[in-house]
Amino acid sequence: MIEVGIIGGAGYTGLELLRLLLMHPHVEISVVTSRRYRGRRITDVNPHLERFTELEYEDVDTREIADRCDVVFLAVPHGSAMDYVPELLHAGTRVIDLSADYRLSRAEYERIYRRRHNDPEMEHRNAVYGLTELHPEVADATLVANPGCYPTGAILAVAPIVNSRMVNRVVFDAKSGISGAGAEPSENSHFPNLAENIIPYEVTTHRHVAEMRKELPDAKVCFTPHVIPAIRGILTTAHLFLAEGAYSYTELESRLETLYEQFYKGKKFVRLIKRIPSLGAVRGTNFCDIWFGVDENSDRVVVISAIDNLVKGGSGQAIQNMNLMFGLDESAGLWQPGVVP
Amino acid sequence: MIEVGIIGGAGYTGLELLRLLLMHPHVEISVVTSRRYRGRRITDVNPHLERFTELEYEDVDTREIADRCDVVFLAVPHGSAMDYVPELLHAGTRVIDLSADYRLSRAEYERIYRRRHNDPEMEHRNAVYGLTELHPEVADATLVANPGCYPTGAILAVAPIVNSRMVNRVVFDAKSGISGAGAEPSENSHFPNLAENIIPYEVTTHRHVAEMRKELPDAKVCFTPHVIPAIRGILTTAHLFLAEGAYSYTELESRLETLYEQFYKGKKFVRLIKRIPSLGAVRGTNFCDIWFGVDENSDRVVVISAIDNLVKGGSGQAIQNMNLMFGLDESAGLWQPGVVP
Amino acid sequence: MIEVGIIGGAGYTGLELLRLLLMHPHVEISVVTSRRYRGRRITDVNPHLERFTELEYEDVDTREIADRCDVVFLAVPHGSAMDYVPELLHAGTRVIDLSADYRLSRAEYERIYRRRHNDPEMEHRNAVYGLTELHPEVADATLVANPGCYPTGAILAVAPIVNSRMVNRVVFDAKSGISGAGAEPSENSHFPNLAENIIPYEVTTHRHVAEMRKELPDAKVCFTPHVIPAIRGILTTAHLFLAEGAYSYTELESRLETLYEQFYKGKKFVRLIKRIPSLGAVRGTNFCDIWFGVDENSDRVVVISAIDNLVKGGSGQAIQNMNLMFGLDESAGLWQPGVVP
Amino acid sequence: MIEVGIIGGAGYTGLELLRLLLMHPHVEISVVTSRRYRGRRITDVNPHLERFTELEYEDVDTREIADRCDVVFLAVPHGSAMDYVPELLHAGTRVIDLSADYRLSRAEYERIYRRRHNDPEMEHRNAVYGLTELHPEVADATLVANPGCYPTGAILAVAPIVNSRMVNRVVFDAKSGISGAGAEPSENSHFPNLAENIIPYEVTTHRHVAEMRKELPDAKVCFTPHVIPAIRGILTTAHLFLAEGAYSYTELESRLETLYEQFYKGKKFVRLIKRIPSLGAVRGTNFCDIWFGVDENSDRVVVISAIDNLVKGGSGQAIQNMNLMFGLDESAGLWQPGVVP
Secondary structure, eight states, X not given: OEEEEEESOSSHHHHHHHHHHTTOTTEEEEEEEOSTTTTSBHHHHOGGGTTTOOXXXXXXXXXXXXXXXXXXXXXXXXXXXXXXXXXXXXXXXEEEEOSSTTTSOHHHHHHHHOSOOOOTTGGGXXXXXXXXXXXXXXXXXXXXXXXXXXXXXXXXXXXHHHHTTOEEEEEEEEXXXXXXXXXXXXXXXXXXXXXXXXXXXXXXXXXXXXXXXXXXXXXXXXXXXXXXXXXXXXXXXXXXXXXXXXXXXXXXXXXXXXXXXXXXXXXXXXXXXXXXOOHHHHTTSOOEEEEEEEOTTSSEEEEEEEEOTTIIIIIHHHHHHHHHHTTOOTTTTTOOOOOOX | OEEEEEESOSSHHHXXXXXXHTTOTTEEEEEEEOSTTTTSBHHHHOGGGTTTOOOBOBOOOHHHHHHHOSEEEEOOOTTTGGGTHHHHHHTTOEEEEOSSTTTSOHHHHHHHHOSOOOOTTGGGSOOEEOOTTTOGGGGGOSEEEOOOHHHHHHHHHHHHHHHTTOEEEEEEEEEEOGGGGOSXXXXXXXXXXXXXXXXXXXXXXXXXXXXXXXXXXXXXXXXXXXXXXXXXXXXXXXXEEEOTTSOOHHHHHHHHHHHHHHHTTTXXXXXXXXXXXXXXXXXXXXXXXXXXXXXXXXXXXXEEEEEOTTIIIIIHHHHHHHHHHTTOOTTTTTOOOOOOO | OEEEEEESOSSHHHHHHHHHHTTOTTEEEEEXXXXXXXXXXXXXXXXXGTTTOOOBOBOOOHHHHHHHXXXXXXXXXXXXXXXXXXXXXXXXXEEEEOSSTTTSOHHHHHHHSOSXXXXXXXXXXXXXXXXXXXXXXXXXXXXXXXXXXXXXXXXXXXXXXXXXXXXXXXXXXXXXXXXXXXXXXXXTTBHHHHTTOOEEXXXXXXXXXXXXXXXXXXXXXXEEXXXXXXXSOEEEEEEEEEOTTSOOHHHHHHHHHHHHHHHTTTOTTEEEOSSOOOHHHHTTSOOEEEEEEEOTTSSEEEEXXXXXXXXXXXXXXXXXXXXXXXXXXTTTTTOOOOOOO | OEXXXXXXXXXXXXXXXXXXXXXXXXXXXEEEEOSTTTTSBHHHHOGGGTTTOOOBOBOOOHHHHHHHOSEEEEOOOTTTGGGTHHHHHHTTOEEEEOSSTTTSOHHHHHHHHOSOOOOTTGGGSOXXXXXXXXXXXXXXXXXXXXXXXXXXXXXHHHHHHXXXXXXXXXXXXXXXXXXXXXXXXXXXXXXXXXXXXXXXXXXXXXXXXXXXXXXXXXXXXXEEEEEOSOSSOEEEEEEEEEOTTSOOHHHHHHHHHHHHHHHTTTOTTEXXXXXXXXXXXXXXXXXXXXXXXXXXXXXXXXXXXXXXXXXXXXXXXXXXXHHHHTTOOTTTTTOOOOOOX
């Protein structure tokens, strides 16, 4: 069994790790931390886990966590993960960081997250960007920088076509369930504000665009997120504008089909589907469903992807990465159909 | 492996059986029928099952289904199940009927469902009412009459206290997600009618009350259902009025606690919880969460239960019954925490 | 024009007063207070009122408010209203208090709200309980204790039948939109907690039951509230159990029809309707829609009422009372059909 | 009083005309037609209008309607309006057509709606495209082609900047409440399909793009609609890519501010707001709220508009046009703040 720790086990990311790891056939959870709930049984705070664990939340030091675990998931806010990583790695424990702390270069990170990065060795840690389908080298990583939820849905949607240099520009217009904003009540998560509404936010300034640009260097990338009145899921509408002369319309559709099929061949969690994706079909799962349509009246292709923001967009992909790091099938503990309806 | 058939595999009940049985470690699905979709791949119609099955919907005769299956789930409308049961049983195939056709006596059935019952042997079939926690004899059944969704949540909520004859009267005020109304669009499921609303229906006339009265003979039983703007789940608010003299207030709370704990001791899928149940905690699961509160100002006890109407209220309980019929642990293929958030 | 003040103009109750009073043909708003937003234009904080007012939020003393107003609406929390009432009344300004501070006797208030009542003259103020249809004497009041949202929907639903002494017991099982919990984000209003759920709360202990009992002395009254995933509206399901011998079933339905029609004759805002009420039909309006059904199998009558909790259940009824106090038609500024769909 | 007729008074467009016209101070409704409900009282079918009208649905011939009305609203499906227009105009009755039948040139119409246009005089009718703020000549029209819901939100959002020839390309990514799909239950309006989801549809093929292109000839226009789990409202996210050399970034923001203010000066129903628009703020109203943001990292401007699809996107704008045609203030009967929360 893999001995696993979760630092930050009371937020939505931590809870989703718990939901999935408690059922994982090759994992034993050794420690789950929460400062707020230290000493309380996990099931007292989270009745949906009743009968699945007897663990208590702990608040122990990093060294001890390292001793008790083969791998640690960091489900803490941006800016906090960097306080744990050096010591964990030093102790030989592998780390999967769900925060943004190791996703970008130091310069990019400090510019975009507007804070200093405390880890002096940051850029020598060889963190692998854990978008599993694009980075198989995750299997050999000791530190994984797990992607943001929006970048996961966005990059998977367009990587095959953008990487083939057919595209000038991509506009990602993304729509997310509100669970991405976390477990703390806020203005946007206040039911009367979100119900019967859709809320664009950080319309031209959302930080996740940096990950998209890093992974999609061959096109101009724009990004605008919205929250929708839904709990889970991100539907990304990607509008792509093709480089002139790069294509013939009559063949574009079949060419794209081939491109996507080859690109995602053998990838268990990417499904190329024949109808427009739905958040229900991926609810609770690690799948990314993808569909595209060609605009006959213009030089535009629209690609639509659907993921569960807490699974493929977070904790599920983190476990997928853990599976590969420990030589397991990538789908171990993650193979479930969507909760439909 | 248990060879399983699903008659009526395109409605919500059938789809939920598929979602759960495709992951069941001891089951192989042999046949899934649908007249409407015969010959089409199940995944073409239901993209969320993509990568989980290669089966096609079939439309074959009952005899052949019996030959190919150890047990058949009937996920067909009331009044249709009785057309399959005699032949399946005659061929030695066990049957779990999710319709109402074998839940009541012939007289009750014909009065309440306002149709003749076609099966002349109806009352000699020894159908067991499959509310698993109350009817362990389901393990020996050849025909299970799986309970209605509302009766499951209602009866489990109050059986310990009603059966102890402390109660004069129960009012079940139930609130259900709309998936109970089926996959076909209707007035009540039309989004502008249901959103920002709650719809009482069959306020004094819902047929499920007959099952409740049969299982709770020791109290007067009333029932009013509502649909809420939610997909899954039934929350039942049971208002119980105590028989005079039957209790002393000061001890009532601890007495009830003991009563419930003893009644549900060892029942894996009933959780007595310390806070008010939530539909999220049981979403996608076979659990029934129960809480009660005593009204200090009156002779009332309020019991609240939460189930997923499609799982414990339908397909999940059907599989729980199958497990017992085939000597498996009752939780095989059903052991999952709720999808929270 | 009636000069009007609103103390507490930034919460949902205050905003709803603004929405309605800004369109009222006989009202001029003189002052709107908010400590939090003092000095800011109302429209800066509430863009939906843009083009309807140039006013700023103020934070002025009670004496000045009294000088500038003919009537003041108190849209402040329970326990605060009593700090304003004496001085306002002393200055000759009429007061409509939307808090609970003057709805009950001192003893009841102090027991239920668990605080001392600071107004020594509290019980000599002759506050009229402003459930308009039941208390026409509101027209002569100088102080109106505007009812709670739940009592409004509950009492209107059953007053005709309970007051005729036909009923032993009433159980109010109420379902409210979350706006009743106010504009501040909270656990219950957190979208992932409320969506796909229905939340019972204060199941046997909600304070509003005291108002119901006061207005319905002829029956035993129980009350359990729930919040539903909706912004506005309260649907009340009232289960009534009839006194034995008091009725003959064959005539009960027509007898009730007559009873309700006579009781609400000429009441503009109570509509007795032939189908089950819907929250949409009263959305944004001051109507209370009522329907009843008789349970043939028992001695139960079910009455269902629908109101908009912020209008008839709060600010609208307050304005209806103001209209009567100033000799206007009760519907002035309030006559609008529901926002359907 | 203006004598008004509504042809097609039972769908959502017709009902919204009724909701607004029944309160209009200068209108008397003479006739409302519905084949389905002929002879039934409007309030029997629509309880929310109880106490606001005594009218019955009728099914009378066009000639009689013309005789009884000064102006007729056509709230019928595309392809049906053209059967009424010639006779109504011939009789001297003015017509406001809410269908698409007179919005485009004959050639465009027949290509896009894939049907022949039956009115031989179609192009000599001088139908005015009723996007009121852009077409003041509507005041002199005898036939108004009322715009589609999506074009209204989209065109108003970008007309100032596109018409000034600063823009190469616009991508409209629109999100609509489901009421735009009509009162008949359908796959997309089925609650379990839409809740916890967002549904893109006609992703590259929606017919409304033709209206947008006609009104915005100075830019390449793309359009992708989605339905969101909400009843009312359209939020349009317009991504604009600027023509090179046409601007200096440092001044762009203030330049756009000036541009929008001048363009919409004196327009009562367009509000340029300082924060991101919300569907709540326009709910039930005829407003279009607009906000823009400049993307510092690219050559993109994002404009966001919010309308109520049934009011400004349909029946409200139709009444605004009627007001101008009859010399009234454009806001008569339409001046209401949004229903917030």
